[in-house]
Amino acid sequence: MTDGQRHGDRSTAADDDGGTDGIGAVLDEVGPRLRRIRRERGATLEALSEATGISVSTLSRLESGQRRPSLELLLPLARAHKLPLDELVGAPPVGDPRVRTQPIVRDGRTMLPLTRRPGGLQAYKLIQQPGPGEPDPRTHEGYEWLYVLSGRLRLVLGDHDIELGPGEAAEFDTRVPHWFGTAGDAPVEFLSLFGPQGERMHVRARPRRGE
Template identity: 40%
Template structure:
């Protein structure tokens, strides 16, 4: 357990320094913002001084982050995002956000190889958003058939029955789904 505590302590110190440097701040700049002396901050960053909770809170606030973000442990054993293939739907999916993002939004990259099918249209609460990275995508939205080209984006209410797929060859899209969109569009990928 002591080794884990030491690793987290070292990580927090590195984060403090990295955030300070990323903001272009000197020790004096950060010290003025969190009401600590530059020498205290220097000793905190280098591990020559223990960090008090009150100091850590002030430092996090000054750096524009939260205490939770500053001390969170990160499981970075596997940082590679591998695709999930669903051959029957003609979709490969890379879920780019680990866990629910801001307000439950999930970001995914999808490679579509089959056309949109009217019998696959679905409706659910919320909104979907996608931008076409390559190829052409057909969006079936209610009674409409909308062609979305490379570089274009679409945003629509998902209460309207909808489906999307590639048009004339593979297409790649970057999507944002709310909770219901994630459940509807991503659940079928194995």
């Protein structure tokens, strides 16, 4: 499956599964969870603001539920608390019967949507089997965050070609040409959070062989 097909399937999966729980319920609990984590660590809003660069007023509104969480807010908070993002937001584990989603399997890639509301932030668990496919970088509107659970993930991003292992994460603007697959002979399992800023896919023109 190409990266473009993956993002296309995302939109379809979200549209077909139009329930009101899932990501909405998770996001509603983020504020109280953030407050509880901060207090358990004995941190003040001022100290957390200094560590993350997020204003005290924004942190306060986030904890009280007056500000909706976003990747731009959650990622620095996850770093400051030294917690995986899924643990920070309390995402339901895969297999939770309340999620009731069907995995999408295509070309060696299994994608399980963890969110049910169309539009906005989308979360997925993916398992990629090793295969002979060559990198085919593409671009589109949006922003993506990846977190490797097991195996090794190869990420081609612009001029970079890197490998990520368990516990490692990457975040990037999807307008930068990108592609990812397995690095080695074993499957890779990872989480993806994707914030769309538009649905149009732009295929990057690849140079002809020999150029």
